[in-house]
Amino acid sequence: MTKPCVDCPFRVARKFPLPRARKAEIARAVIGEGRAFPCHKTTQFDGDGAFEPDVDRNKQCAGAMILALKENRPTDIMQVGERLGWFDPAALTDRDDVYHSFAEWVEDDTDG
Numbered sequence: 001m002t003k004p005c006v007d008c009p010f011r012v013a014r015k016f017p018l019p020r021a022r023k024a025e026i027a028r029a030v031i032g033e034g035r036a037f038p039c040h041k042t043t044q045f046d047g048d049g050a051f052e053p054d055v056d057r058n059k060q061c062a063g064a065m066i067l068a069l070k071e072n073r074p075t076d077i078m079q080v081g082e083r084l085g086w087f088d089p090a091a092l093t094d095r096d097d098v099y100h101s102f103a104e105w106v107e108d109d110t111d112g
Contacts, residue, residue, distance in 0.1 A: 001039050001062040003093045009040070010063030010098050010105060016040070020106060027102035030064055036077040037064035065089075066098045067105065 009016040009023075018026075029035040038058040060077065068074050069089055074082070081087030099105040 001042075001059045001065075002091045004061075004063035004066065004098055005039065005041055007040070008061065008063040008098075010061070010067055012097060012099055020109065023106045026064075027106055030068055030075060031071050031073045031102055034073070034076040036075050037061045062092055062094075063098050066092050066095050067102055070095075070098070071101060 004011050007016045008014060009018055026037065030037050037060065039061040042059040060075075065075070065078055068078065069092070074089070078087055078089070082089065099108070
């Protein structure tokens with residue numbers, strides 16, 4: 001993904017509410033551990049609600065990548081993708097629509 005979708009949870013004006021605890025968990029995974037974060041529109045879940053990885057379908061969330069870059073903490077997959085020529089950080093658009101930091105995003109209680 002190169003642009004946050006309308007429902008991206010990392011957009012300041014979003015329609016995808018998450019509780020603060022879940023946002024903190026995501027922030028720790030992305031900037032604390034460098035883990036990839038797939039776009040919710042490209043993920044699938046099994047009957048029990050468990051995430052099913054699918055490398056042909058899952059795309060990285062543009063909002064999460066933009067926030068990681070704003071924090072100067074690109075995820076492992078972003079770094080590998082850039083080195084291999086699969087990812088160009090300059091291709092990410094609508095950066096101003098995304099929060100300035102993960103901390104700001106986590107602390108925003110407007111969505112639950």
